[in-house]
Amino acid sequence: MAHISSEPPIKWQVRAFILVFLIEATVCQIRYSVPEEMRKGSFVGNVAEDLGIDRLRSGRARIVTGENNQYTELKTDKGTLVVNERIDREELCGDMTPCSFSFEIILENPIELHRLTVEILDVNDHAPTFKNDVINLEISESATIGSHFDLESAYDPDAGIHSLQNYVLSPNDNFVLKQQSNADGIRFAVMILQKPLDRELKPHLSLKMIAVDGGTPQRSGTVNIEITVLDINDNRPVFNQSLYTATVTENAAIGTYITTVNASDADSGSNGLVTYTFSNVKGKSGEIFEIDSFTGKITVAENIDFEKDRKYEIRVIAKDQGGLSDATTIVIEVTDINDNAPVINIMSFTSLISEDVPPGTTIAVFNVKDADSERNGQVTCSVDSNLPFKIQSSLTNYYNLLSQVPFDRESKPEYNITITATDSGSPPLSTKAALHLKISDVNDNSPVFTEPSYSAHIVENNVPGLSIFSVSARDSDWNQNARLSYFLEDTQVSGNPVSSYVSISSETGVIHAVRSFDYEQIKQLVFTVKAQDGGSPPLSSNVTVKILIQDQNDNPPQVLYPVQTGGSLVAEMVPRSADVGYLVTKVVAVDVDSGQNAWLSYKLQKATDRALFEVGLQNGEIRTIRQVTDKDAVKQRLTVIVEDNGQPSCSATVIVNVAVADSFPEVLSEFTDFTHDKEYNDNLTFYLVLALAVVSFLFITCLVVIISVKIYRWRQQSRILYHSNLPVIPYYPPRYSDTLGTGALQHVYNYEVCRTTDSRKSDCKFGRAGSQNVLILDPNSTGTMQRIQNEKSILDEPEEREKDTRNGMGQEDWSCKR
Incomplete structure (x- = not known):
């Protein structure tokens, strides 16, 4: 050991050789050789240079292996492979030659897989x-x-x-x-x-x-x-076979019989007594088996593992008491059983993936190993057929988990994937590995309103800021992509922007009234609301909203006829010869409200003689309910109340003066002091009359001066106007009602108003009374019939002047409506 460690490491590095060959498009296999017992950190090989890649660090390159011991370490910053811990070839491989171990280097973004094999060279350390x-x-x-x-x-x-x-x-x-x-x-x-x-x-x-x-x-x-x-001792033991063979199943129980060896000795006595012993057994074989020294029976002494040793060769020596011996060899073959389940190692797994990735995207890379042999070690990998994934083999014992279809997070936001590895043994053994895959959201769904269109009602005269109702939309996306905001589309309602009528909460979709609505001005609002999500780019959808303004009874009836004047009194004449049901006059009223709020009813509130007149509840016609007699007073005063059908109802009151007489003199004698009725004059004093007279005089004086100036200017401009060719446009006063066609109002005055398109003044013509049954009485008048005729002639003068003017013009086209 000492003489090896003293040898310079560079010498062993020089002896290392590299074998590189291409397996697949992105997979390479490299083989290095390194002597055993090298110090930690010793150089093994330059992986970056040998693979021809320079992104070990950016690609997060790492060593993946199913073994417990990491003998080598990858230096991603230098691209080199070094020894991580002491390697003992005898401990790693035993007697197996050549001795090597393999591992894989994986890179990400994109995924690349490279296999490296390191052969351990023996040194003479034993x-x-x-x-x-x-x-x-x-x-x-x-x-x-x-x-x-x-x-x-x-x-x-x-x-x-x-x-x-x-x-x-x-x-x-x-x-x-x-x-x-x-x-x-x-x-x-x-x-x-x-x-x-x-x-x-x-x-x-x-x-x-x-x-x-x-x-x-x-x-x-x-x-x-x-x-x-x-x-x-002249005879030695002799075995009856020079070679014994036997088989034993792995994991056989201790004491399991294997075989019996037999040697005979021709000597007798103690010189013929043979004993059996194992010669030196390779490795730990001598501890796995034992032999009966007297019978030669060989049995199992310890657990047998096929994955460690598949065959044992043992020498047995037979020795007699004289020291003579013979030897034989026993070859014991181990039969494999399926006692190892496959082992799944997940090398790389992307737990979060976007829903817009294309089919065929790699989700995970995993390795499967089975320590058994032949069929017991043949592994098949599968995934649940109900899931949109498939398994594809890349290298030996390496597999890729791929997607098969496009993902949709809205229908399936996550997947629990179970990978099953099953060997081909009998019975088969299997192992499962669970993966939890989450699908990240992409903004691929537009907001959808809960209704195709919305309709709501609001009562007029509402309080500004009142919440009317709310619109709601939903978005199938998630998080920011499903966060909705509501907006009003920029539209015009009655010439004004819709934002001047209503507003909407961008977060809740609640629509508020900006102003108080008036049904008589606007009866409905139709606008568009847009819902927009928070994605990038954002998606939106629109919906039409209609708000109907509901009417309130906020307008009282308006009496169109008879017209109530403060100057002259208008009286309807009823001849004394009138029969029952005689139409005296008709009260005409309108209500600008709608629906039942505009349904009017007419009632007689007060009357000088209730037994003489009645009012039509629906049409307002005043008719006699009995025959008029000479005893009936000439002067009749009726108070008619007009009510609508609202809740609560509104009403208006009109006073109708009726004269029961056959001639004007008879009427005048009764109506001379008509306005001095105590009902209206009890509270008047002399000073009030005097003040009223002074004010009236001043007002009339100013009015005469103004009218004179206006007439003078008008005559100056008319000369130019009459020589122009501009068309004449008739002008009708607002709410003008032609009641002649109804047959109910026979006693009215008609008037005509004519204008040209560029005139600043109006020509007015006052016509004669359509009937002599309508009286115009001045409350202060004490004159006779002569005064009435004088007034009549004054009214006729403008008509005569108009005729003279028309005759003088000749070329103008006047259009007037009577």
Whole structure:
């Protein structure tokens, strides 16, 4: 051992050789040779240079092996392979030659697998040794010249030239040494008598036998041979077979019978008593078997393992009491049984993989070994057929786990993979390895709203900021890819951006009202909401949202007819000859609300004579309910209330004055002091009347001045306007109602308004009364019929002027609606 360690390591490095050959496209096998017993850190080979790769460190190169001892270490920074711990060739391989061990180097990104084989070269670190220090021989003096005496063999665990090479016997006169080798190459020595023994001269001989190996320097072992010369024993034992063969099953129970050897001796008595012993047995074979020294029966003494030794060759010596002996050889073959399950070693495993990887992606690389032989060591690997994976062989005993189909994390986010390795023994043994694979998410799913469209209702006059309802979407992706945000699409509602009406919470999808809605202005909102996930790039989807504004009864009815004026009083005339059901007038009202909030009903609240008139509940028509008589008062005052159908309801009140008379003089005499009715004048005082008169005078004066200025300017501009060719556009006042067609309102005034497209002033024409049954009475008037006729003539003057103007123009096209 000392002379080997003193030899420079560089000498052994120079002796190392490399054998590189290509196995597959990305797999290489390299073979190094290194002597045993080298110090830790000794150079084995330059892996990076031999493989032609320079990414050992970036590829996270490492040694993978199923053995417990790591004899070598990979220096990724230098790309070299060095000795990691002391290697004893005899401990690693025993008598097996050549001695080597293999391992794999794996690189990642991309995965590369390279196999390395390191052959361990023997050094002469063991000297030949004998099992016993002394060999005791008893030889009869009658032994003939040429008699053979088998000696114990020496054992040298080294191999090749370093193993046992020669035996040397110390100088003597009686014996010479003859060397022989058996089928395994084990050398043994036989001592041959060349000169008869003389017990009387030398009853005891002491010799030395030296066993020498072939190393440089040589190593040797010595055994003492003590020879006791016996009296005459002229026959030696003889085996009936020169070679015995037997078989034994591994793991056979202790005491299992193997075979029996038999030797016979022609002598009688004690000289014919034969005993059997094992000669030196290679390794630990002598401890595994035992022989009955008297019967020659060989049995199992310890557990037999086929994976350690498959065959045993043992020499048996039969010796009689006279010291004569014979030897035979027993070859015991071990039969393998399937007692080793396959071993699975996961070399590389990607536990998290993206769902968009293509089929055929390598998930794991693993190695499977079975210590049994032949069919018992043939392994088949499988994976659950219900899983989208397959196993593919890459190198001997190496396998790749590959994906077969594209992954979808939304349908299957993880897999529990069980790899089963089964040998071909009977019964078969199997081993399982469990892998847990998780699928990472890719943003491949757009948000999906729970409804194809949304509809909601909100009552008008709501509080700003009121939560209306919420939209909801879901995303099948995970984590950030499934985190949704809600937005309003930039659209216009009634000319305004939708954001001025509603807002939406980006996180919850709750829609809030930004303002208070008015059903009379806007009845519904239709807009688009977008849901967008947090992926990169983000995916989105849209949904239509309709919000219907529900009406509230927030508007009272508006009376269109009769018009309530503060200046003149309007009275409807009913002739005294009117029959039952005579249509006096019709109250016309509208409600800007909708639905039942706009359903109007008419009721007579007060009347001078309730027995004379009634009001239609639905149509507002005021009719007589009995025959008018002479006793009925000329002056009739009706108070009609108009109610809608809302909850609570709103109402409006209108006063209708009815004159029951056949002629105007009769009416005037009764209506002269009509406005002095105590119901309206009890609270008026002289000072109030005086103040009202002064204010009215000032107002009328200002109004006359303004009208005069306006008329003057209008006449100046009309001269230019009438010579223009611009078309005339009729103008209708808002909420204008033509009640003549209903047949209910026979006593109304008509008026006409005409404009051109660029006129700034309006031409107004006041028409005559359609019927003489409508009276216009000034509350302060005390005049007679003559005054009424004067007023009538004043109203007719604008019409006459209009006719003169039309005749003067001739070329203008006037369009007016009556």
